[in-house]
Amino acid sequence: MYSAEEIIDILDIRLSKKRYQHSLNVAEEARKLAGHFDYPDPEKAYITGLLHDICKEIPKDEQLAMVKASDLDVTDVEIETPPLYHAIAGAWYSEQVLHIRDKDMLNAIRYHTVGRAGMSRLEEIIYLADLISADRDYKDVNKMRKISYQSIEKAMLEALRFSVTDVVGKGSMLPKHTIEAYNHYIAIKKKDKERTETK
Numbered sequence: 001m002y003s004a005e006e007i008i009d010i011l012d013i014r015l016s017k018k019r020y021q022h023s024l025n026v027a028e029e030a031r032k033l034a035g036h037f038d039y040p041d042p043e044k045a046y047i048t049g050l051l052h053d054i055c056k057e058i059p060k061d062e063q064l065a066m067v068k069a070s071d072l073d074v075t076d077v078e079i080e081t082p083p084l085y086h087a088i089a090g091a092w093y094s095e096q097v098l099h100i101r102d103k104d105m106l107n108a109i110r111y112h113t114v115g116r117a118g119m120s121r122l123e124e125i126i127y128l129a130d131l132i133s134a135d136r137d138y139k140d141v142n143k144m145r146k147i148s149y150q151s152i153e154k155a156m157l158e159a160l161r162f163s164v165t166d167v168v169g170k171g172s173m174l175p176k177h178t179i180e181a182y183n184h185y186i187a188i189k190k191k192d193k194e195r196t197e198t199k
């Protein structure tokens with residue numbers, strides 16, 4: 001497998017300065033979240049963070065070709081939504097070109113845009129690190145940062161609530177993975193509530 005330094009060199013060639021810096025920031029944030037939540041392999045989180053947007057700046061038709069070549073449970077809605085291609089393309093590229101064989105890393109890249117039900121801890125870490133990395137400056141980013149270090153499940157629900165509302169607000173189609181992810185974290189919240197009520 002490529003070392004972090006080698007991957008950083010590849011990013012430097014493939015990405016604009018801004019996206020390159022974002023990728024480094026997401027990797028740092030992912031390593032920090034991993035440490036905070038005792039995820040056993042913070043270095044794996046770091047490298048996955050580096051890779052997550054590796055295909056973001058290649059032409060959309062090339063991204064689509066990789067999406068079509070991949071066997072990663074791609075839905076029709078995703079095929080209709082070009083901004084989502086880069087996650088699937090990134091997982092394909094990481095596997096086929098960079099020879100990354102770790103399924104969990106590949107899934108974390110693949111689902112960093114849409115989420116899914118039953119995400120692994122690494123998938124959650126990458127999804128959230130992408131939202132709260134140092135370069136992010138949307139209105140509620142500090143609130144999101146705070147919740148992310150309190151509870152991954154709460155942060156995922158908050159992030160998905162925002163994502164669903166945003167997609168619907170724009171009049172776009174919702175990928176089924178996102179709906180299933182949202183329902184999944186709602187179910188966790190309900191279970192938590194029932195547990196505290198019966199105590």
Ligand SMILES: [Fe+2]
Pocket residue numbers: 052053056086087112113
């Ligand atoms: Fe992305």
Ligand SMILES: [Fe+2]
Pocket residue numbers: 022026052053130
């Ligand atoms: Fe990103």
